[in-house]
Amino acid sequence: MAARLKPLYDELIRAFSSRPSDLKKCSEILTKLKLGLIEAGVLLPRGDVNLGDLTNARDILEIGAYVSIRSRDVPSFDRYFSQLQTFYTDYRHALLDGGFVEATDGLSPNRIADFHTTLESLDSQVIAENPFIRHPVNLERWLMEGSYSKVWNAREEAPAEEYKFFVDSLMGTIRNEIASSEEAAYESLPLKDAATLLFFKNQTDLLKFAQHRGWQVDLTGSAIIFKKKGEEKMEIPKQRLIAASLAYARELEQIV
Template sequence: MSTLLSRLHSDVTRTFSSSNLQKCGEHLSKAKLALIESDLIFPSVHKKVEELVAARDILEIGAFWSIRTKDVPSFDRYFSQLQTFYNDLSSVLPPSQREYPIRGLNLIRLLTQNRIADFHTTLESLPLPAEKLVTNPYIQHPVNLELWLMEGSYSKVWNAREEAPAEEYKFFVDSLMGTIRQIASCEEAAYHVLPLKDAATLLFFRTQSEVLNFAQERNWQIDIAAGQIVFPHKSEEDMEIPREKLIANDLVYARELEQIV
């Protein structure tokens, strides 16, 4: 392995371990350039094993770094680049302890993007026998999340944040909770007034300030003195049924189901 690649590998590992995300990002940029120049981004089996392992380590750290910096497109790129190492070079490389944590993160990413058919296709293509899928915590976590979302068991999704097998998983669970809160916020059509503490429970918030921020984003009226939210209600004359949007959504769901089946 070249001296430059060895040094960059060490710099990336060291700064990531110290949680210096800014420095780690700078070193990752330099390391990826070195990987490109060395034909190690999409390598062949003819490369030295130590070079391939170093390249894989750098890309894996990049995937985790992307989540810690909340850069999902960057995670997508790193995950795509890792596929050669995970799928094509698995027979010549030693196993990576980061592989299934990263594969699990990718599954949750698909859930947050509502790509249910892709989620199932990716799950079925994992190089693990069925009995090991259910015992791998990094895979079982997104599988459970998908099941609970389909069931509407949103409280279980909320509790799953504390049961995440890796810290990075919490980022995507938080994204899922944002979607769930948008669904739960339909309570404005069911209530005229709702106590703040009840709103916190329904929307899965821990603090009153989180509820207040969410309420302000949706232009709900807040009565701090009374400790309640007042929902603005439209008259029946002002309410319209979004027929075209409902039909479009139904067609999307139908296509997703066809792909799953």
């Protein structure tokens, strides 16, 4: 690593390793470091590059991915994750596994095709034994099965704190799917039952969700009333139907 980047790198490690991480400071340092990596030709490495520089560049990008997750910035995470792919594929066998590589290897939100492409490049034994990869694999299977309770419980079984952010994002999507089913299947539901079905631990969160969905809440009766969509009364054009039927009958008579 260039001598002028070494102090910034050390400062980034300190800011990231502090408890809690100083995310604002990390972001500021990362911006400077990425410019330095571009100038050094290791942000997008090609050909023979010093392995020490590659390792440092990969660690910087991985910290950037973590900072993005902890900042709830998914687009930023996607950019860091994409930049890391060169290090995970082209230089996979040259670089030693770092402290962050396994945890980021399994995080690819809302990109199922990319996720499967990543899995295809991995040994089946690695998928089975590595908890950082096994966790998202299980999540996808449970989603396909509709085993939403397993997805919810998986939050507490996450192999790293950052995974919980993605499980929470999945739960938002799952809740909306369940809510749409409830609206179609029921006219109303007791608050307690709605909270259970939607995986809410307290009534306050349920009421906020109900307000967002436009549901009516009957606090006296402890129930949620669903608005039925598409049930507007339709006027049947009786006269036109009768006239059309008579005309159709006359045409049939002429044919016969």
